[in-house]
Amino acid sequence: MRISTNMIYNKAYRNLTSAFDRFVRIQEKLATGKRINRPSDAPADIPQDLLYRKELKDMDQYQSNIEYANSWLSVADTALSNVTQLLTNAKAIALEQGNDSADAQTRQSAALQIDSIISQIVQLGNTKHGNRYIFAGYKTRTRPFSLETAGGQQVVRYNGDEGQMSVEISNGVQIVLNQIGKDVFSAPETVINGSDVNSTDSPITSSTLLSTFNGGSGINNGTITITNGGQTANIAVTNSDTVGDLIDAINSAGINVEAEINSSGNGINIKSTVSGTTLRVSNNQTAQDLGIVGEAQSSDIFGILLRLKQGLENNDRDQILSAAGDMEDAIDKALQAWVEVGTKMKRLDMTKSKIGNEFVNITNLLSQIEDADFADLTVKLTKEQNVYQSLLKSISAIIQPSLLDFLG
Amino acid sequence: MSGFGGLTIAARALRASQLALEVTGHNIANANTEGYSRQRVELVESKPDLSPWGVKGTGVDISRISRLREEYLDIQLRNETKLLGQWEETEKFLSRLELYFNEPSDESLNNMLSEFWARWEDLSLTPEEQTSRSNLLQQAKMLATSMNMLYNNINGLRFDADEAVKSYIQEVNSLAQNIASLNDQIRFYEVGDNVANDLRDQRDVLLKKLAELVDFSSEEQPDGTLIISVGGVNLVDKINAEEVSYRYNSEGHVVPIWEMNNAPLTLRGGKLKGAIDARDTQIPSYITRINNIASTIIKEVNRQHSQGWGTEGFSSLTSSYTISDSTAALASSDSGLDFYDEIQDGSFVITLKDSSGNTVSTDTISITTSTSLDDLLSTIGSDYSSGIAHLMASTDSDGHLVLTAEDGYRFFINQDTSNALMALGLNTFYSGSNASDIAVNSYIDDNVKYIAASSSGEIGDGANALAIAGIKDQTLMEDASATIYDYYATTLGMLGVDKLEAENMKEGQEILVTHIENSIEEISGVSLDEEAMNMLRFQHSFEAAARFMQAVSDMLDTLINVVGGM
Structure with a gap:
């Protein structure tokens, strides 16, 4: 093969640049610590690399x-x-005050203790996390529980809603964070479940006329009397009223009651909007025709406590004992909520450690894809360094002598 | 034969050695000249004489100065060079593209997206906090800006390609001119059997440069000139060169055309094709992909956002999209809405509240695929009394829908099952329709309370924000088979493959070209050692010829003296 002088120079130059290029590429990997510095460094691995990075961010x-x-x-x-x-x-x-040994005086001072317990529980119901009320549902800026006096009687009102706050704790998994104050402290509701009114218009709606009740024979025009704790309202009802009229009249009576059509659409329910009252609809023909005769006692935590307090104040041993019996339900209710919180915390702990493990795993996987192998690279770098130096040496050996050097 | 025959032989030998030495000098002088082919003096025995003793040699004759060159290697070189040029160009643009994406790194779109969804999750945890809202706003703006930048950078590459195309066209023209004028000179020198070696070398260099730019075929004519045709049209016809020019297409990009008839060039290789392909095929496919990502984010975030409630109602709200024809169905393209095709039968709800926050009215507005803007305007009413009380609808001069509540009232607009709010840009989060124009809605930017984190209207409700954060894991792209992340990761995988392919092809082509160049060098390259040896050789033969001449001269001298002495 004939070798021209330019070939020697060109080849030397090409060898030098390609050796240097390899040298620089290894050096870049060492400097960044990454095997992949751009998609074309490993196109097959890039999508996985990006998805691992996303997963780590998610975690x-x-x-x-x-x-x-x-x-x-x-x-x-x-x-x-x-x-x-x-x-x-x-x-x-x-239980202590239900004993025979207790008397009006001890019960009076016990009533004060219960009173303090009630206000403490109201306060606890108004517990905040940061500046969010935790038992208020979505109404985190509204004090959920207020101790009020209605008709000369203490009642507790729930001002929150039933909003459930969800938190994503791992991919696609959400838990409900909050306990709804109403469910914990103000359930069950004080409600009189109306009976079937046997309306010819079934199911009944707010525009159903009361004259359709009782198979179309209507109701006895008259007045119903609703008592909620210390508050009483008399509402006149006639056959020409609609169900809506009746509900509006009850709702706007100002005695903390609310009426609604029941879920089966065949009767009217009346409930108290506050805890601690006894709800009663007096028995008369009109009330009977409307199917709403009855009495309901507040039996949520506050209702029981308020009843106990009343019993103590009134030195009413029967009421005290009955409240003491119901107290077990109240404790169960609180315990149940407490256990739910504990269960959630446990679940969070488990998820947290699971995510922690996954985080380590994925970090390792990412590192396998993305990180440079320093030992390997250092060896390669040394090799390329040697190649480069021997190239320089051999080039200087080839290029320097020429026949011209030896011509006299 | 006369006694002077020896002198003639000596003179010829001297001349031959001298010329050979000169050519050696020419070779040495051009050892580093690009495209130079070494030359050689072709010597032949001169015509012999008939003598009584038989045929007698008469010395040496110079046949010609030849150029050592293999034409077929040049053709191969040009073929491979055009492919090299094309891949070089592709590789250049793809590596810029790769640079703009900046993956994998912590300052990339992938990361920005993760941060964006994370801020929605933060907001869902504490929707009451102003800081959750402002943090989200900042991140959302950064995401939009970085998509805008990515778009501008990538789209800018297409205009860079135009500049390259323009300069290549200029080069092609100047090369064609020079080749034509070399043709002219070669024709002039090559009368008879002459070969214009050096001019041909120069022309070969120009042809190689031309091959880098365009694919062409060349045919040598009997008079030594060339006809070069590009895509079937003669670029150089012997001593004439045709001018290549350009025009702009509808997108404002450069298209090479023939000056004579404005017909576009047919390109099959070379840098010119490489640049145009990158500009019209490769780069646009990546622009399409990031546009798809941006429009999916805009649509899906807006769709969910328009379901929810901000912590404050609007006193006035301007749609972020414009309607060009108020009589056309919103669901038709005539409406001028970017996302008109998303609208379906359904409804949305307008809730009016008074200054103390009490609900005054709740109206459900039905939307069908035939509802027009005018229908909507009359449903809501053009003043505070008609349609929905205390609320009026109008359009501004640009075609935006404007809803205004009477003093002392504020309204919420949400719970949209028809996608009309998303398509109009009412109670939405992002405006724009692709990566070039995605931006946070101005009303959100002005007041973060309008961010609809709540799905119930209550302040502590972050359910809508959580639903928006959930978009990240929904398979919304590629016929509902890929999440936004999957699609983005695939895009980068594609880019990596494309770039690596271009890089490998370029390197392969480089090796091929180098190989052919070596073959050419092997034949045509100057070896200084060889020339030094030739120099010695011709020097010695010159000396020998001179001695021979001396000998003949001495011989004649002797003869003359003898004759003279008689």
Whole structure:
């Protein structure tokens, strides 16, 4: 093969640049610590690399969500544990004061204790996490529980709603963060479930005429009397009224009651919007025709406590004992909510450690795809360095002598 | 034969050696000249004489100065060079593209997207907090800006390609001119059997440069000139060159055309094709993909956003999209809405509240695929009394729908099952329709309370924000088979493959071209060692011829003196 002088130079130049190029590529990997510095470095691995990076970011967020949920739940946990404790105390007081040995005086001072317990539980119901009321549903800026006087009687009103807050704790998995205050403290509702009115218009709606009731024979025009605790309202009803008229009249009576058509669409339910009252619709023909005769006693936590307090104040041993019996239900209710919170916290802990493990796994996988192998690269770098240096040496050996050097 | 025959032989030998030495010098002088082919003096025995003793040699004759060149290697070189040029160009643009995406890194779109959805999750946890809202706003703006930048950078590459195309056209023209004028000179020198070696070398260099730019075929004519045709049209016809020019297409991009008839060039290879292909095929496919990502984000975030409630009602609200024809169905393209085809039968709800926050009215507005803007205007009413009380609807001069509540009232517009709010841009989050114009809605930017985190209207409700965060894991793209992330990751995978292919093809082509160039060098390249040896050789033969001449001269001298002495 004939070798021209330019070939020697060109080849030397090409060899040098390609050796240097390899050298620089290895050096870049060492400098960034990454095997992949651009998609074309490993096109097959790039999509997975990006998805791992996304997953890690997601996990960061889940961890931070879990942290937030945990701090929220631990506030709820403390509040509900205190509520349970207070209710247990209240029960002990009730049993003690139900004894024959108790008298009006001891019961009077016990009533003061119960009073303090009630206001403490109201306060606990108004517990905040940061500046959010935790038992208020979505109405986090509204005090959910207020102790009021209605008709000369203490009642507790729930001002929150039933909004459930969801938190994403891992991919596609959400848990409900909050305990709804109404469910914990103000359930069951004080309600008179109306009986079947046997309307010819079935199911009944707010525009159904009362004359359709009782198989079309209508109702006895008259007045119904609704008593809710210390408040009473008399409402005149005639056959020409509609169901809507009746409901509006009851709702606007100003005695903390609400009427609605029942779920089967064949009767009218009346309920108290506050805890601690006894709801009663007096028995007369009109009320009977409307199917709403009856009495309901507030039996939620506040209802029982208020009843106990009343019994103590009135030195009414039967009422005290009955309240003491019901107190078990109240404690169960609080315990149940407390256990739910505990279960959620446990679940969060498990999810958190699971995510922690996955995070480590995926970080490892990502590192396998993306990170440079330093040992390997260092060896390669040394090799390329040697190649480069021997190239320089051999080129200087080839290029320098020429026949011209030897011509006299 | 006369006694002077020896002198003639000596003179011829001297001349031959001298010329050979000169050519050696020419070779040495051009050792580094691009495209130079070494030359050689072709010597032949001169015509012999008939003598009484038989045929007698008469010395040496110079046949010609030849150029050592293999034509077929040049053709191969040009073929491979055009492919090299094309891949070089592709590789250049794809590596810029790769640079703009900047993956994998912490300052990339992938990361920006994750941060964006994370801020929605944060908002869902604490929807009451102003800071959750402002953090989201900042992140959402950053996402939009970085998509805008990515779009502008990538789209800018297409205009960079135009500049390249223009300069290649200029080069083609100047090469064609020079080849034509070399043709002219070669024709002039090559009368008879002459070969214009050096001019041909120069022309070969120009042909190789032309091959880098365009694919062409060339045919040598008997007079030594060339006819070069590009896509069947003669670029160089012997001593005339045709001018290549350009015009702009509807997108404002450069198209190479023939000056003589404005017909577009047919290109099969070379940098010119590489640049145009990158501009018209490769780059646009990536623009389409990031546009798809942007429009999916806009649509899906807006669709969910328009279901929810901000913490404050609007006193006035301007749609972010414009309607060009108020009589056309919103669901038809005539409406001028970007996302008209999303509208379906359904409804949305307008809730009016007074200054103390009490609900005054709740109206469900039905939308069908035939509802027009005018229908909507009359449903809502053009003043505070008609249609929905305390609310009026109008259009501004640009075709935006404007809803205005009477003083002391605010309204919420949401719970949309018809996608009309999303298509109009009412109670939405992003405006724009693709990566070039995605931006956070101005009303959200002005007041973060309008961010609809709540699905019930209550302040502590973050359910709508959580639903928006959930978009990240929904398979919304590629016929509901890929999430936004999957699609993006695939895009980058494609880019990696494309770039690597171009890189490998370029390198392969480089090796091929180098190989052919070596073959050419092997034959045509100057070896200084060889020339030095030739120099010695011709020097010595010159010396020998001179001695021979001396000998003949001495011989004649002797003869003359003898004759003279008699």
